[in-house]
Amino acid sequence: MTPIVELVRVSKAFGPVKVLAGVDFDLYPGEVHALMGENGAGKSTMIRIASGDHRADEGEIHLDGEVRRFSGPREAQAEGIAVVHQELLLFPALSVAENIFLGHQPKTRRGFVDWAKMRREARELLDRLDCPRLDVDQRVSKLSVADRQRVEIARALSRQARVLIMDEPTAALAEADVKRLLEVIRRLREDGVAIVYVSHRMNEIFAIADRVTVLRDGKSIGTHPVSEVTEASLVSMMVGRDIQQLFPKIEVKRGETRLEVRNLSR
Secondary structure (H helix, E strand, C coil), X not given: CCCCEEEEXXXXXXXXXXXXXXXXXXXXXXXXXXXXXXXXXXXXXXXHHHCCCCCCCEEEEEECCEEECCCCHHHHHHCCEEEECCXXXXXXXXXXXXXXXXCCCCECCCCCECHXXXXXXXXXXXXXXXXXXXXXXXXXXXXXXXXXXHHXXXXXXXXXXXXXXXXXXXXXXXXXXXXXXXXXXXXXXXXXXXXXXXXXXXXXXXXXXXXXXXXXXXEEEEEEEHHXXXXXXXXXXXXXXXXXXCCCCCCCCCCCCCCCCCCCCC
């Protein structure tokens, strides 16, 4: 099977700082591919390149096996690549339906917004995400964080997203909402959507991901089936040393006394 998206030897620098150095990454339809790494490892830059927000200095992006070079996010979106950012990019004063179809509202033959069709299709998208109680006419400002996230996902699906990049999607969610989100991701995977899941939370990686790639200092350390790794091995790949040596006991030579108090009374 050909990967839907593949990054080949991708490098990126900002001034003198090398952020990515020859990174490889691939993603298949109907797969959840986790991306892990410490802060500053290059995860955000990698997903920005994949979504057209940044351009790589070196390397290639393959889409359906063909080399592509996105001029910007809109071009990537047109090819079915969408990002759900940690900080959701919604308009609080607009309704759920308006946010979902912002920028590509269905139109009547005369060129006016087809409100009935927009509400109907918004309802269908939310039902697909198991959100039957969410009112499509409700203002987004009235929604919980979890419901706003579902609106963001529905917006991506409204553009026929084939690739969904989720950046720390559970950072602000309660435990019950995390479980519901993971169930939504499973449904999308069954529908053939390819998902990049960026997270630091080990329990979520083992619960939802098929494969995991670890970045460290801008380099891809390895890609493995989740069934073949452990929490300890992932941490070791992220930090570059054995987890048992994270806080090693060392002998410290006692120096000269700087302060001494004897027989203090008050």
